[in-house]
Each structure stands twice: as C-alpha cells, then as structure tokens.
Amino acid sequence: MIEFDNVSKQYSRDAYALRDIFLSIPDGELVFLAGPSGAGKSTLLKMIAGIEKPSHGRVIVNGQDISKLKSGSLPYLRRKLGLILQDQKLLNDRSVLSNVMLPLIVTGAASSEAEARARVALEKVGLIDKASALPLSLSGGEQQRVAIARAIVNRPKIILADEPTAFLDRDNANKVLSALKAFQSAGVTCLISSHDEQFLDQANRVIYLSHGQVTDTWNAAVAA
Numbered sequence: 001m002i003e004f005d006n007v008s009k010q011y012s013r014d015a016y017a018l019r020d021i022f023l024s025i026p027d028g029e030l031v032f033l034a035g036p037s038g039a040g041k042s043t044l045l046k047m048i049a050g051i052e053k054p055s056h057g058r059v060i061v062n063g064q065d066i067s068k069l070k071s072g073s074l075p076y077l078r079r080k081l082g083l084i085l086q087d088q089k090l091l092n093d094r095s096v097l098s099n100v101m102l103p104l105i106v107t108g109a110a111s112s113e114a115e116a117r118a119r120v121a122l123e124k125v126g127l128i129d130k131a132s133a134l135p136l137s138l139s140g141g142e143q144q145r146v147a148i149a150r151a152i153v154n155r156p157k158i159i160l161a162d163e164p165t166a167f168l169d170r171d172n173a174n175k176v177l178s179a180l181k182a183f184q185s186a187g188v189t190c191l192i193s194s195h196d197e198q199f200l201d202q203a204n205r206v207i208y209l210s211h212g213q214v215t216d217t218w219n220a221a222v223a224a
C-alpha cells in the first residue's frame with residue numbers, strides 16, 4: 001500500500017510542485033499518473049522512493065513513513081522498489097547483461113548469481129538475445145525494456161516508472177507496457193506516469209494531476 005496523507009511539495013517558497021495530495025494505492029494495481037508536463041508526476045514518484053521529501057504531510061509505503069527514514073535507510077527502501085526514472089540512463093560502455101546485473105552486484109551478490117538472475121529478468125522483458133549487446137545498439141523501446149529488467153532484477157513489490165513510453169512509437173510503447181503489465185499480473189504494484197492518454201484504459205486506476213493537484217481519479221473497480 002502506498003499512501004499520501006495531505007502531501008505538499010514546494011521546491012521554492014511560492015511555487016508548489018504538489019499540493020494537498022491524498023492518495024491510497026492498494027497492492028497489486030496498475031496505476032497511471034496522468035497529466036501534462038509540469039503537473040508534478042515525477043515529483044510524486046520521487047517522493048515514494050524518498051528521493052524528494054514532502055514539505056508537508058506524510059508519504060507512507062508499506063506502513064513506513066518515508067519522510068521519517070534516516071538517510072542511511074533509504075538505500076534499503078529503494079532496493080524494494082523498481083525504479084525506472086528519467087535520469088537513470090543505461091551505462092553505454094557495458095553490455096545489456098552487465099547493466100541488468102549491476103543492482104545485484106552493488107548489493108554484494110556473487111557474479112554468477114547476479115548473472116543468472118539478470119538473464120531471467122532479460123527473458124521476462126523479451127530481450128535475452130540482446131544480453132551481450134551494447135545499449136546504444138538497441139532501439140529506444142528495447143533500451144526502455146532493459147531499464148525495466150534492471151529495475152525488476154531485485155524482485156521489487158512496487159515498480160515506479162516515469163514516462164516509460166515517452167519518445168516511443170505505438171508499437172514499442174505497447175511492448176514496454178506489456179512488459180510492465182506482466183509484472184503486475186505477477187502481483188507487483190505498478191505506478192506509471194504518462195502524458196500520453198492512449199493507454200489509460202488498461203489501468204486499474206488513473207490519477208489525473210494538474211498544477212500539482214489531483215483533479216480527478218478513475219477507478220476500474222468503481223466504474224465496473
């Protein structure tokens with residue numbers, strides 16, 4: 001469960017990136033965060049990972065108040081999350097396989113174990129045949145699926161994806177979304193931001209943001 005309890009975020013004194021946000025996202029849902037550029041979608045995702053702290057209110061993930069975590073505990077939180085954020089590029093001087101192994105290597109996994117798990121992750125996103133390729137030789141959609149494999153190699157219960165289909169054509173965007181939906185089917189909560197409305201009907205829940213405020217929510221369970 002992810003909860004926002006009256007959360008506001010100001011990067012500067014008179015500008016709100018998010019304002020008075022109340023949200024409750026149950027486990028296992030596929031949730032879209034919709035809204036134009038600048039609406040506050042990235043900020044909201046970063047707060048769940050403790051990358052940004054609320055100026056006011058509480059962000060609670062699996063019962064834990066993220067803003068109360070000591071900075072030393074944040075790496076442990078982030079390991080339980082699959083992050084696909086815009087400023088996390090693939091390393092272009094390493095193979096696809098090595099990129100996907102990295103989150104395991106940095107936490108001290110043996111390289112044989114890391115490689116085996118990275119291969120499983122690449123199979124899940126349909127890219128095992130690209131394991132030894134360099135990221136730049138892949139299409140944009142394939143690179144985004146490598147980023148998904150890297151994000152899920154730690155087997156997180158929550159995936160946060162910031163505009164994972166941006167800059168992709170419809171076919172590649174569909175492949176990226178299918179990969180994410182496969183993890184949701186396996187019980188992972190997926191929170192995906194998008195300014196593109198074409199996929200919204202596939203979600204369990206859509207949260208519309210504008211100027212830092214929730215303007216509307218749509219819930220499949222209620223709509224049905």
Ligand code: ADP
Nearest residue numbers: 011016017035036037038039040041042043044
């Ligand atoms: P979105 O992801 O919907 O495009 P963001 O969360 O990136 O929206 O941005 C929301 C607002 O906060 C925007 O007005 C943006 O300019 C501002 N903002 C985002 N990050 C920062 C930052 N690090 N410092 C100052 N302002 C920021």
Ligand code: ADP
Nearest residue numbers: 130133136137138139140141142169171172175
């Ligand atoms: P898609 O059809 O998925 O959009 P592309 O048409 O970009 O993908 O690429 C088709 C295939 O060619 C992909 O499997 C990709 O790995 C490979 N490829 C794309 N660009 C390059 C490149 N610059 N060098 C080598 N292989 C490439």
